[in-house]
Amino acid sequence: MFKIDEILLLENVIYFPDLDPFKSVLNSEGKTIKEFIDEIDLDKIIDDFDYCNSFIMGIDYKNLIMAIQNNPSLLNCIIAEPHIDQAYGGGGGVSCCFISKEHNEAVVAFRGTALNEWEDDCVGANQIDSLQQVNALEWYKSIYSKLHLEDYDVTVTGHSKGGNKAKYITVLNDTMTRCISFDGQGFSDKFMEHYKKEIIEKQKIIENHNVDYDYVNVLLNDIGKKTYYVGFNYGIGGFIESHCPNTFFNFKENGEYQLEVNTNGQPPEIQVLDQFINSLIRSNINEKEKTETTELIGQLVSKAFQIYDQENKVAEFINFFCDTVGDEKYQDNTAYIITFCIKYAKKNKDFFPSIKEILTHFKADDILKTISIFEDLINSEKLNKLIDLSNFLALHVHKVVVKMIKSTVKKNYNVKLSKNQINKMLIIISLVKHMLKTLELNMDGSDITLDNDSIIDEKCLPENLNIVVLAGGLSNERNISLKSGFEVYDLFNGDRNNNVILLDAFMGYGNEEIVIENAFLDPEKYTLERTDISLEIPDLWAIKKRRKDKSNSYFGPNVLQICKQSDIVFIALHGSNGENGKVQATFELLGIDYTGNDYFSSALSSNKMATKMFMINNNILTPKGYLLRKNEEIIEPMDHNIEYPVIVKPNNGGIGLGISIASGKEVFEKAVKEAFRWENEIIVEEYIRGREFSVGILDGVVLPIVEVLPLNHSNSQFGLYVSGEIMNRCPANIPEELENEIKETALTIYKSLNLNSYATVDFILKLDEIVYCLEVDSQPKIGLDSNFMLAAQSARITFPDFCRKSIELSLLKK
Structure with missing residues (x-):
């Protein structure tokens, strides 16, 4: 070659x-x-x-x-x-x-x-x-x-x-x-x-x-x-x-x-420039401001290179700078750049010396002079005093200030500024004054590096977080959720000096709504008391009766109030109420940061029929099926060109309740009746026999495939879930070509549903070696014995790694 x-x-x-x-x-x-x-x-x-x-x-x-x-x-x-x-x-x-x-x-x-x-x-x-x-x-x-x-x-x-x-x-x-x-x-x-x-x-x-x-x-x-x-x-x-x-x-x-x-x-000085630029981009306030700021920087640098070989280039560039940044569109962005440079130069003493060293190396005296002017202005006592002026004083000494700036710039730098240019700069200086108080810098300007082990990056996870772990709720998977909640709570409590409160989403804290000034001053007071948790299906009727305020609202007393006081809510909820997007939508309306996927992708993926239609429209193989609603006409499979046996299951939820195989009309009618006990919408789909697989995805990275092995029929109905997942095999024993096909399909579905945290996608391999996608879970079980964690551990991702990564992803979105 x-x-x-x-x-x-x-x-x-x-x-x-x-x-x-x-x-x-x-x-x-x-x-x-x-x-x-x-x-x-x-x-x-x-x-x-x-x-x-x-x-x-x-x-x-x-x-x-x-x-x-x-x-x-x-x-x-x-x-x-x-x-x-x-x-x-x-x-x-x-x-x-x-x-x-x-x-x-x-x-x-x-x-x-x-x-x-x-x-x-x-x-x-x-x-x-x-x-x-x-x-x-x-x-x-x-x-x-x-x-x-x-x-x-x-x-x-x-x-x-x-x-x-x-x-x-x-x-x-x-x-x-x-x-x-x-x-x-x-x-x-x-x-x-x-x-x-x-x-x-x-x-x-x-x-x-x-x-x-x-x-x-x-x-x-x-x-x-x-x-x-x-x-x-x-x-x-x-x-x-x-x-x-x-x-x-x-x-x-x-x-x-x-x-x-x-x-x-x-060279080290070029590395300093590299980190400066990345920090400047990463510290910006929001996406719109970031776009406008980078656009402005591009114009300024391009102009600097265009006038490189012109006479009196310092004066021309400063005039261009004043005219460009004076544009109303860029005033906020200019204030941000100046504020960032002031704060960055104070935190990173190597910044200006490094830039000067680069220019000295190339004998770029004119550009060096421009940088020196900028450095002098940033470190100037007069500038700092001007920034410290109140808006009232700046307004009443306006003519004096304009005259002073005009004279100083002409005398020191031989640059003539117009009154209009100075007026615009004064507006920017006023903005800088306020921004200096609020702007927080992201000093990590290093390049992002990716490798198979880089999915966990704890640099983005700060200390001293106020965390609410939200578990329980009112679903058939309530007990599994509580078990996961305690596992997450035990991890974060005391880790990195965090303050952690474990809340039961449905039962809440106390008997009624009260004013809680700061729950995190005494997190143990508001944390759910530890008890033995049975993994049997909970009696939801009895749980409703035990709630002190007798309300049927999904959030118990003081839950939302405490969540609003947190830095982040770790959602450890399972079942339809935790996965259908309603909790996430509530948090977004209230400005509460939370882990996991957003409300829309959660709602879409939790609806099995909606996900099925999405897969059909994207040419992804999935079992044929149709939707039935309670109190509407029951349509038989044959009317949809589906032969017996068929699967009948609730449209939401995932613990296996209400799922039946119907081999004929009489069994089908009983199966429909059983499924409607659990939900008002059910799915009827063709039954496909084969090997089952679960594919976990964390932050866009596909984890090793789990094969869901047949369960021991001697287990009780309520023991199947836990013992079954422990028995599963990871990584699955399948050919590399098949593994790649399943992983690529899972990732396509994950991205297309706009999932951006973690999820699982379930598949079945028909006896003729054709792969069908069954469903997507945007809030999969995350307990230590779950399929998801089995896959994560196979990828050398521990339970603490996963939990920290979940919070990191949420903070990065913010």
Whole structure:
């Protein structure tokens, strides 16, 4: 296969300008690289001329051409399919497929998008998929088919934004052998979360090759292995040339070159810049503000690079800054950026020195001066006094303040600001004054890393949490829920200095509603008293009678009041009342944070018939079935083209009550009557005999499959649940191909139902080896002896790991 330097030379080919004496690959389809190079008259290339305002000079192109001429393998490559992305949102990115029949290799290369790099990617900091990425993937899939790339080893590569596209395609496609990214941007936190499974699977074939001082690859989260190289050929562009695709090469005589790995890796000052940007994005208040802030940052940085070679660039940039941030749309965002910088610089003393060190390294005196101005303003006593002024004083000394600022900026920085610009800045300073009191920084600016063991990340779980564990309730699974509740309570009580209250959702605390100022000052007082819990089906009629306030409302006395005082409610409820979304919807209306899935996905997945229709509409095999409602006409299976035997079961709930197999009409009528004892809606579906499987999913990661083994018929009805789950096998003893099929189907259902915490999906493998999906449980049993925890433990996830992860996921959503 081609070596890294050879891939990089091909990448540089697509940067050749369509300007005499050069010719773009866009106009060279079908030619070999040799034919393409031979058309360029080297004598006409002006050594010190910048052909594309990209800091790649004529002499750089000469060196690249001579290097390619020295490599017969590259010269024989065919320019098979050049392309420019002119679709909506494509940004005009150039790409090209090179084919080497000699090496049986295809290289699909993507170019960056020049001056839009920072603006595009700052906006992408709050996106999952961008139009440029989607367009690139669609084009790749089209040429893969058109050029029969399945006959070749495929390397996907790209520089800058092109490197980002190459990694994106690799994550979402299974056809390439490897991915080589040069100075490519990373991906947003949202992207890492959304495509976690795909990233874990694909990152082993992704390589990042970056110039050590490159400033673009610091954007967002990298995927795959990273190697850093010493940068060369810095000219008038200085620091900006760190991002030119030829900077990797240390050219010698006649096209000879060397790539030198920086054994120290990425310089510390660049790492500080990386962490600063990630912290800035992660500390923002909400999604709308985050989008607008990253958009603003992209505009400011892009402008800074555009005026790099202009005279009096400091004055021009400051004027541009004042005009842009003065826009009413960006006033809040500007205040956020300034507030963040003030607080961040005070917490991280290395920030400004690191930025200065980078600019000093490249002799970037003008940018250094701009940074120094900003640092002086942030640390200025006058600025701090101005921020501390009340709105009243600022209003009444307005003219004096404007005159003072105008004079100071002109005298110290030789920048002339208008009265209108200063007025807008004063509004922003007023916003900063308030934001300084409330803004909390997320100082973790490190890249997210994913591996098979990374599903648990306790860094996001703070200490001193006030936690309510909500269990019990009024369902047939009440006792199982209480058992789970005590297990969760025992884990969190005293862990990380947490304060924990265990509440019975239906019985509540006390005899009636009272005013409780702060339940967490004495959590034991409000915690459910520990008693022996029978795992038999509870007598719900008797439980209702025991409730002191005699109310039938789902939440008992003081439950919601105590929950509102918590930082998080850990929902350990099972059965229809805990799974149908009503508890979750109540909490969302009251602004109470809780674990598990949201109200809509919970309601949808708990309704077996709704989930069944969803699977049918998405071409997922599921047993045929129909819905019956109490007091309506009972329709027989034959009328729905379903033959006996059939399964009759309640539409909600999951403990197995009311489920019967009916082999004929008389048994069917009794089964329907029995099912209606438990619910007003029941499902009738075809009976499929086979092996049963349960697939747990935690935060988008599919756990090892559990095979639900046949139970011992000598067990009593009420003992089946517990002893049955203990007897199950994990991981299931099935072929790898079947395992992958079941896992992929489970994950598809999980994502499509918008589940985003944990769930189980149940399957049955028919005797003819066809897999059917039975149902989804958005609030599965989580006890130590449950199927879900059996799968989690097989994936080396302990019960404490799982419980902490559940809270972490909820806090991240918040």
